[in-house]
Amino acid sequence: MQHKVVSITKYKNHDLIKTCESILEKAQSGEITGILYAVRLNENDHGVGVTGDYLVSRTKRVAAMGLIIDALHSETDFVLNSNSL
Numbered sequence: 552m553q554h555k556v557v558s559i560t561k562y563k564n565h566d567l568i569k570t571c572e573s574i575l576e577k578a579q580s581g582e583i584t585g586i587l588y589a590v591r592l593n594e595n596d597h598g599v600g601v602t603g604d605y606l607v608s609r610t611k612r613v614a615a616m617g618l619i620i621d622a623l624h625s626e627t628d629f630v631l632n633s634n635s636l
Contacts, residue, residue: 578603587615 585603605612
C-alpha cells in the first residue's frame with residue numbers, strides 16, 4: 552500500500568522550530584554550552600530556565616541576562632532567529 556501526501560501544514564511557529572533546531576545542532580557540536588531561556592506556553596503562562604554552563608556560574612548567568620535585558624531595551628530592533636545563531 553502506498554501513501555500519498557495530501558497536504559502539508561505550515562506551523563505558525565516555523566521560525567521558533569528552526570531556531571530550536573539550530574540551537575540543538577550547535578549544542579550537539581559543543582558550540583553552545585549554556586542557555587538562559589524564557590518560553591511562552593500560552594496567553595498567560597510563561598516558563599524560564601537555565602541549563603548547561605550557566606548553572607555553574609551565577610556571575611556568568613547574571614551577566615548574560617544583563618545582555619538580554621540591554622538588547623530588549625535598546626532602540627534598535629532585537630531579533631534572534633536561526634540566521635543569527
